[in-house]
Amino acid sequence: MCKDEKTIKDLIIGRRVGFYKVRGEIGCGTFSRVKLAFHALTKDKVALKVLDKTRLDSQAQRLLSKEISSMECLQHPNVVCLYEVMEKPSRLYLVLEYAGGGDLHNRLSTQGKLSENACKITFAQILSAIKYMHNINVIHRDLKAENVLFTSSGCIKVADFGFSTQVSNRNDALDTFCGSPPYAAPELFRDECYLGASVDVWAMGVLLFFMVTGTMPFRAETMGKLRRCVIECEYTLPPWVPGPCQRLIRGILKEAPADRYAVDQMLGICQSA
CATH class of the missing domain: 1.10.510.10 (Transferase(Phosphotransferase) domain 1)
Structure with missing residues (x-):
């Protein structure tokens, strides 16, 4: 199984568990990569933004915090939706609506x-x-x-x-x-x-x-x-x-x-x- 086909699972915040199958990269940024993924149960497509926490300096951390805070309060048909945030010791995953x-x-x-x-x-x-x-x-x-x-x-x-x-x-x-x-x-x-x-x-x-x-x-x-x-x-x-x-x-x-x-x-x- 190649790296992009591995299943990201057991990413827990409280009692929430994410379970997504990654199928390839659709974009990248300075501190992140965006991958196409499928929910293992519903088969819905999502965009999975993966951030390497070890590379985030203090300014990047502040911007990320603002990004999450802004998206959590946005619910509009013409705005990309943030479905959930999942965390591991060195990675942060934003599960986003796939356009x-x-x-x-x-x-x-x-x-x-x-x-x-x-x-x-x-x-x-x-x-x-x-x-x-x-x-x-x-x-x-x-x-x-x-x-x-x-x-x-x-x-x-x-x-x-x-x-x-x-x-x-x-x-x-x-x-x-x-x-x-x-x-x-x-x-x-x-x-x-x-x-x-x-x-x-x-x-x-x-x-x-x-x-x-x-x-x-x-x-x-x-x-x-x-x-x-x-x-x-x-x-x-x-x-x-x-x-x-x-x-x-x-x-x-x-x-x-x-x-x-x-x-x-x-x-x-x-x-x-």
Whole structure:
């Protein structure tokens, strides 16, 4: 029996016992590997995130704690569900909902921009997930196409809460630079304290631009040039992008956080388009 076919069993937290058959790797990160697994009894597919506890420094431990804490309170049809957490002396296992339809970045990279209708449907589901998260004061902080997954039936699932955090209210200032630079808001590049919801909203504007054009709004050869483009909001919308979508993107990608569309405004525009 090869390593990936071994059964992970007797992983106990209290009286709960996990029993999953691992069938192969579907992703990896700095401190973790994500494997496809099947529950031995129900045969349901899950994504099993395996973390090596011996490699986690104090910062990684804090981020992991926030990730688990955030996911434990999230129950939404467009958010990947955390089913259970299992632990061994040197390993931690997060049993996650398996999407199975690939991610948005891969789809855009291989097939090009989405059709107008597909873009509306996809963006509306992402927006629904973010509205729900912000309503319970969970900030994602790493929204990007790689973290938007499709199920086999085409439903959208927002995933990867490794940089997420919970705030006591939406006006709580944060100070940690998180996420991917091409999706980072101007205030992050200025190394300022920021409001988490505004940073998530900016990233959604970048995502929408990527979906309707097949390209990223902010591109540069160096990090310094990228920083300048983002801070100065230098991007060009192709004229063939539909008018309502242009207005939505321009309303989101505003340099000042207070000038950006709120999530409810974005929902209203999407519903009327």
